[in-house]
Amino acid sequence: MSIAYLNGRFVPLEQAQVSVLDRGFLFADGIYEVAAVIDGRLVDSASHLARLERSTGAIGIALPLSLAEVEAAQKELVARNGLTEGLVYLQITRGADATRDFLPSPGIAPTLVMFVQAKPFLDVPAARNGIAVATMPDLRWARRDIKSVGLLAQAMAKRAAAEAGAQEAWMVEDGFVTEGASSTAFIVTDEGIVTRPYSQAVLAGCTGAALNALAEESGIAVIRRPFAVAEALAAREAFIASASTLCQSVVRIDGQAIGDGKPGPVAMRLRALYIDFARRTAV
Incomplete structure (x- = not known):
């Protein structure tokens, strides 16, 4: 019970x-x-x-x-x-x-x-194989930094993504990715890890913040700026972060393979670092 x-x-x-x-x-x-x-x-x-x-x-x-x-x-x-x-x-x-x-x-x-x-999330197929995301117009209100129970736009986006064969939706505003419907969005470029800076336009993700810190501690540059859908499609890697997925590779966006279409080394390294961090600091 x-x-x-x-x-x-x-x-x-x-x-x-x-x-x-x-x-x-x-x-x-x-x-x-x-x-x-x-x-x-x-x-x-x-x-x-x-x-x-x-x-x-x-x-x-x-x-x-x-x-x-x-x-x-x-x-x-x-x-x-x-x-x-x-x-x-x-x-x-x-x-x-x-x-x-x-x-x-x-x-x-x-x-x-x-x-x-x-819910198992340490050893699951999505962690080993990566996931697909579909981009959707961001229809949410202006105070996305507040973790509101008003999740209709996210639920609609998740349903549309599932119908498109994807496991997550990336919300897009003015051509730029804001965040996932229930996750923080990242790409990996020659600069390093790119993710949107915190503002009222996005939720400050706890898992994402921890990943940023772990990346910088391990010598991986973190660039906090918006990125466009076109840049994500051309990225070396992409991944998401959330409490329910930890760090998970994105291998397809709108049906197009990212990199070689397999989980990339940066995301997989960060996932391992995060799981170690989680086990060391959990209460």
């Missing part, structure tokens, strides 16, 4: 119910985080908690727990579910109001829910 966390209680997942008047359900008025679990421990927890604090602060939701208490609840949830490899999902909304109104009532209590998902 899977156990969830809801507003201070650990309950069976099927009993973790929230009101239909919850503003997360009615207005997507909420924030989420996803952290990886490897060997039963949370990966890069401090970065995910810091981003949670930034995102909730940006939309004015007060966390009902300290960050240390959130982490303790996540650890307890992992332990209660016996999770060794997978994900912890956290969502906080402004809470349930008495009626549906764009303006929330003063003082409503936020809703905090967490649950786990067993």
Whole structure:
């Protein structure tokens, strides 16, 4: 039986119910985080908690727990579910109001829910063989740096990518790749690793930030600038980063092979470095 966390209680997942008047359900008025679990421990927890604090602060939701208490609840949830490899999902909304109104009532209590998902990602075919991505127009709102639960544009892009035989969508605005629908986008050129700089146009990816640091520590240059779809198609390598994929090679974009059409050495090296980092620093 899977156990969830809801507003201070650990309950069976099927009993973790929230009101239909919850503003997360009615207005997507909420924030989420996803952290990886490897060997039963949370990966890069401090970065995910810091981003949670930034995102909730940006939309004015007060966390009902300290960050240390959130982490303790996540650890307890992992332990209660016996999770060794997978994900912890956290969502906080402004809470349930008495009626549906764009303006929330003063003082409503936020809703905090967490649950786990067993998911292998250390030794999977996609890591060995690479994935395909399809490019899509970026239809999202202007504050993509906020990790909002409003994911309709990403869900639409993911569905369109799947219909095109791809495993991820790369969002494109004015000819430049912003990011993946659920990942940070990278290419490898003669300069080094190229990835978009942080701004309100993209989410500051925790896994991507760790990969950037690991790359620079190992002598690989990281260039933070936008790149166009045409440059990605001509790149030596491409890859994505996220909590649920770690570092994963992109071997096809819009049906065209990247490099020799196989996972490249830079991405594979970074994946190995990240897994080592994750195991050394997990809590």
